[in-house]
Amino acid sequence: MSKDRKQLLVNSLRRLVRRGATVHLRRILEKTRSEDLASAMEEFLGGEARGLFAMLLEDSQRAAEVLAAFDHTRVVELIADLDPAQLGPVFDKLAADDAADILASLPEDLRASILAVLTVEDSVDIEELMQYGPDTAGGIMNTDLFALDKEMTAREAIVALQENPDAEVVFYVYCVNEEGTLVGVLSLRQLLLVAPATQLKEVMNSEVISVPLTMDQEKVASIVARYDLLAVPVVDDFNKLVGIATVDDVIDVLQEEATEDMLKMAGVVEEAAARQSAVGSARVRLPWLLASVGGGLGAAFLIESFEAYLIQVTILAAFIPIVIGLGGNVGVQASTLVVRGLAMDQIDVKRLLPALLAELKVSAVIALVCSLVVACAAFFLGDGSLRLAGAVSTSLFVVMAFGALLGTAVPMLSARLGIDPAVATGPILTTSIDLIGVFFYFLICVTWLEL
């Protein structure tokens, strides 16, 4: 749905709600795809959205689809006032993984009252899923899977498929032995191609790629992406098939993780920051900025301690911004390359030294060019003082080299220590470059200018 079409939908819904034109509304609700409806309803305030969702409740399948597509962290706005008894049929229609995700984001009491009205089978499935960390294979998998005994024939398999129209859409047929252990896989298409009397074990591929329940979702996503899978089976410690993670969940993971990394690098820990109240959003963004305040204050103390020299050569103040600014910028470039390389599995965290050397070479070239430009500017600003130009540009070169090394080392070391490199890099880089930058700048200038 293009942005224009979405705006049109939002406007029409809003107008019809205001007019109370329920017949028209119902017609629009029927004609619109659930994903588009969810996306439009996210634009509404709580009350309006709740009214629309109440109309959808008549068709619990439809309501479930909208609920699944609605931003999970905001579902509570939609259903807070509703009677749990009305929500039961809707949650029964949800895929267990979506239901578990949504329930996990609800307040404790609402969650309990919804679980209480669910069919026993569904609530067991969902409570089981809620045990797994939301960022693991167990957290994103679906348990409505379709697995067949490897001794079955193709004909029997097709009959079994036809008799289970409600099972999660399948593209692969997983084959298990009598203990439920995953032993093979074949595609729905292969099933159509073989003679009806063929046993599944004769045609299945027994080298199945599977993931353990506890595997991190980012890792699961990278496996699905690497092998171009449409779904990957999730197994427990005994290789028993317990669920499948499908490619649509994996796409969500990839988008989520890339967004997270970008925001973390800029010191915004949660994506929700964009949608929270001013104070809530500020709280999410403040920690990193306060780290930066710390670095800046450290730099202020350092500059103050060099005050005696500043009085003699006030022009020294003029180049403080460029030296620490460029040191920080070249560090951000290096660290972004490393953080993204780590996330994409392109960088080996154990090979720190070669990475540092490579980055040092690149930054030497970069720093040389920048230093030469700044040397010329310093020559003119300093009324033709070659000494000043030499001192300023040399310190710029040194600080940029430090920036590049820190930008490479900090994310790699934090990854090795098991700390999220995207979170750690921003604050450490900012604070340390401010301090190192000012320190080396004054040290080199004071020495060279013989102050």
Add this chain to the structure above:
Amino acid sequence: MSKDRKQLLVNSLRRLVRRGATVHLRRILEKTRSEDLASAMEEFLGGEARGLFAMLLEDSQRAAEVLAAFDHTRVVELIADLDPAQLGPVFDKLAADDAADILASLPEDLRASILAVLTVEDSVDIEELMQYGPDTAGGIMNTDLFALDKEMTAREAIVALQENPDAEVVFYVYCVNEEGTLVGVLSLRQLLLVAPATQLKEVMNSEVISVPLTMDQEKVASIVARYDLLAVPVVDDFNKLVGIATVDDVIDVLQEEATEDMLKMAGVVEEAAARQSAVGSARVRLPWLLASVGGGLGAAFLIESFEAYLIQVTILAAFIPIVIGLGGNVGVQASTLVVRGLAMDQIDVKRLLPALLAELKVSAVIALVCSLVVACAAFFLGDGSLRLAGAVSTSLFVVMAFGALLGTAVPMLSARLGIDPAVATGPILTTSIDLIGVFFYFLICVTWLEL
């Protein structure tokens, strides 16, 4: 494949190549998945990798799989020395979209000689695909699609499927009318569920989501992600079905675009920067840093023009880093939220004013907290001067507000002007905050301190 297993594979291959143990090598090559082999071979130097690939050429299907999984921008290292006649069968086995991608990255003469040895049918397909921009639906689609006449029965459709084992894996069966116009879709599974005599047009879903040939690949990816599709049909201006973009291509697009946005924000235009020579990589990273040099030099000139005041109150120099640093940082936070929000279709580019107001509220809270902390520090560093503390913290507040507004406005305005927001934001933000920061800092301090 975990990093440890990959390292193991790389080491074994390397050892066997060195020893010339071809029997062992052949056994390992047979047992390893093509994707893993490609990933391991990317670690080798040109000569070693070429030797391994030459061994794979005996099985052209296998060689094609490895080639498809190999980093396309580096394929030339693998095949530069090979006889085009040997490569013909391999390229014939590649999916047309992969073949077109790989050929596009080869030097002109090599490309021509490979196209010359392909079967006519394949080379026509590939040359057709190469016409479309690599970042469009046409550029990522596959033309080996499976479309059936809507008048067919389910039984006939299954027979047609069975008779075309070589067509691209299908999860959806697309239905066309006699002109080849896309009129409906049904899943492979639905095909199994209906009575054999049912005509496709009776069961197909006629509201097919399709994309035009020229649609940007990022847009295609967001449609596939939003509607949880496994593939989306690509149509020409007359709604004729010309190809399908499958979810595995879309995953590549999502990863690529997220990486690109992150790197662009840090002023690294191409991902390849990580793998180029030091000078090549430096050239990719320099433009943004030179913009930052410009801003820094502007700031230096400004500071120099306030020299008379600096001589009177040298402590003013101490707070320059923190004021422009925090202005820049809060701007980066705001712009990262906007750039990612735009990429994820969460932010409406037309609603600049509400976005600015929202960001202004958040940054007011953030700036207030930071200013108070800095005011305390300035009070002590300035030997108990309340005036200095007031002037420094007020200017910090003002500069942070400017940073937040620019961080929101620059990406939104550049998106509206059709400029990539991720590329434009970094340099404009850095340069302008340096200048605005120094200017307002001195202006406010000089006025308040009555210098």
